[in-house]
Amino acid sequence: MRVHHLDCGSLRTIAAVGEALPPARAVCHCLLIETDADGLVLVDSGFGGGDVARPGESLGEEFLAFAAPVLDAEQTAARQVARLGLDPADVRHIVLTHLHRDHTGGLPDFPHAEIHVHEEEYRAVTDPAAEHHTESVSRFMAAHRAHGPHLVPARTERGDTWFGIENVSRPDGLTADILLIPLPGHTPGHSGVAVRTGDRWLLHAGDAYFYHGEVEAEPPVSHSELDLIQASVQVDPELRLSSRDRLRALHHEHGDEVEIFCAHDPWEFRRSAG
Numbered sequence: 001m002r003v004h005h006l007d008c009g010s011l012r013t014i015a016a017v018g019e020a021l022p023p024a025r026a027v028c029h030c031l032l033i034e035t036d037a038d039g040l041v042l043v044d045s046g047f048g049g050g051d052v053a054r055p056g057e058s059l060g061e062e063f064l065a066f067a068a069p070v071l072d073a074e075q076t077a078a079r080q081v082a083r084l085g086l087d088p089a090d091v092r093h094i095v096l097t098h099l100h101r102d103h104t105g106g107l108p109d110f111p112h113a114e115i116h117v118h119e120e121e122y123r124a125v126t127d128p129a130a131e132h133h134t135e136s137v138s139r140f141m142a143a144h145r146a147h148g149p150h151l152v153p154a155r156t157e158r159g160d161t162w163f164g165i166e167n168v169s170r171p172d173g174l175t176a177d178i179l180l181i182p183l184p185g186h187t188p189g190h191s192g193v194a195v196r197t198g199d200r201w202l203l204h205a206g207d208a209y210f211y212h213g214e215v216e217a218e219p220p221v222s223h224s225e226l227d228l229i230q231a232s233v234q235v236d237p238e239l240r241l242s243s244r245d246r247l248r249a250l251h252h253e254h255g256d257e258v259e260i261f262c263a264h265d266p267w268e269f270r271r272s273a274g
């Protein structure tokens, strides 16, 4: 098994807080996993070809003004897979942290892949009776689902734990060690995606936090600009903070076994991608 860290979408430039790190464009941190038995697996999908070709229609003018994405076709996951000498048609599974537009843009570029999400995230967009249904559907852009993606809810097996975290779920039909770790609050079924690499794990924490100081620093360092964005999109602030604190505990207790990173922190991306 081989893991590649891909930035599938540069966003607005952000500054670090309390550290001598150069300002950098926020990233859309995705993983491409070459598995032994399941073909290629993507974790999150960033922006795709349709977003680059028709940004206003695909992503919405409000998002474009606020997130300022660069939208370069060469950054799409499909192009990056091809540049690695691999076939985008071999991407059979995409595991998503959640169904927001900066994570789902690549879906139409892989129309035959199965799309795995936490069962609560699945329910939020498919069941009109689910809490937060309307906003969940409005943030999963029509352009990203017009092709009829095959969404598969990952079922939680009672008693499945990972480093003491309960109710983890396993994407259906995947044999590789890839797990969905519940980190709700940003969205109803927001999850991290844990990937075993030998005797260690990677944990893609999606948008459970936006700035590494929130998880690594003692006490947590928050980022006022990014905090405002989190506050404007999260569905449950208390749940979101308890998910973040779960990650802080994991980092402090098992940091030597688990490398945690989120979707948009450019400094974490540089550290992970090397």
Ligand SMILES: [Zn+2]
Pocket: 100, 102, 103, 207, 263, 264
């Ligand atoms: Zn995001």
